Amino acid sequence: RSILCLDDLVQGFMQSISDCLATGKLTSFKIGVAYRRGLDFAEATRHEAEQAFSRMMNVEVDTTIDTGTRVQSRRSSAEMRPLQDYLTHAFVRRAAEEDLPIQVHTGYLAGTHKMMSNINPMQLVPLLLRYPGVRFDLFHAGWPYHHEAGVLGKNFPNVWLNLCWAWTMNPATMEDALDAWLDGVPHVKIFGFGSDTTNPMCVYGYAMQAREGIARVLERRIERGDMDETLAEDVARAIMLENGLEFHRLS
Numbered sequence: 743r744s745i746l747c748l749d750d751l752v753q754g755f756m757q758s759i760s761d762c763l764a765t766g767k768l769t770s771f772k773i774g775v776a777y778r779r780g781l782d783f784a785e786a787t788r789h790e791a792e793q794a795f796s797r798m799m800n801v802e803v804d805t806t807i808d809t810g811t812r813v814q815s816r817r818s819s820a821e822m823r824p825l826q827d828y829l830t831h832a833f834v835r836r837a838a839e840e841d842l843p844i845q846v847h848t849g850y851l852a853g854t855h856k857m858m859s860n861i862n863p864m865q866l867v868p869l870l871l872r873y874p875g876v877r878f879d880l881f882h883a884g885w886p887y888h889h890e891a892g893v894l895g896k897n898f899p900n901v902w903l904n905l906c907w908a909w910t911m912n913p914a915t916m917e918d919a920l921d922a923w924l925d926g927v928p929h930v931k932i933f934g935f936g937s938d939t940t941n942p943m944c945v946y947g948y949a950m951q952a953r954e955g956i957a958r959v960l961e962r963r964i965e966r967g968d969m970d971e972t973l974a975e976d977v978a979r980a981i982m983l984e985n986g987l988e989f990h991r992l993s
Contacts, residue, residue, distance in 0.1 A: 906936025934981030
């Protein structure tokens with residue numbers, strides 16, 4: 743479709759979501775922009791979004807006479823923030839309408855030389871306050887901000903904590919994170935494992951790391967007298983399977 747104004751962009755965005763929903767295979771939305779910007783989504787006005795859209799569409803073109811090349815000047819990320827923020831809020835409102843949760847990439851970014859200032863989940867507080875009826879699934883334990891993630895999970899009824907991919911990043915730290923979360927967060931709001939890889943051998947390896955780490959955490963809690971074996975088994979079953987089935991309404 744032709745995108746000539748902000749309304750065209752939003753309508754196209756919403757149609758793409760409808761097309762995905764029509765497959766019957768969608769159980770959640772996802773925000774993965776931490777690879778490109780921070781998670782502090784301001785409430786941009788329509789006017790601010792339209793201004794950013796106009797700047798994006800009216801790209802200046804420089805023509806070099808001797809070579810005949812045309813070079814388009816790139817808009818800065820700061821100039822585009824109001825449009826990104828506006829679309830993000832539209833995205834979250836659509837999730838609310840569809841009664842679907844939103845997964846958010848928080849914590850460590852794959853690769854090297856990444857902008858690690860983007861990843862602190864505490865940046866999400868205004869969004870969590872703005873949409874108390876939307877369920878948010880915070881990925882990767884927020885590592886290295888796993889304590890901050892735990893605070894969000896405790897403070898916000900609409901926040902779940904997810905250890906997907908985290909066991910392979912730093913298994914020892916994830917044991918500490920899980921142990922702390924089990925003291926401060928209802929275990930029904932914790933997801934103990936997710937591979938976050940398309941490599942089947944990595945899935946197996948990551949799953950082994952998760953099982954061993956979770957077992958050690960629960961064994962220590964039994965030894966300390968914080969849990970008995972029956973409760974530990976219930977927790978393991980919940981964080982490894984049952985919580986995910988219920989959250990995504992697959993059971």
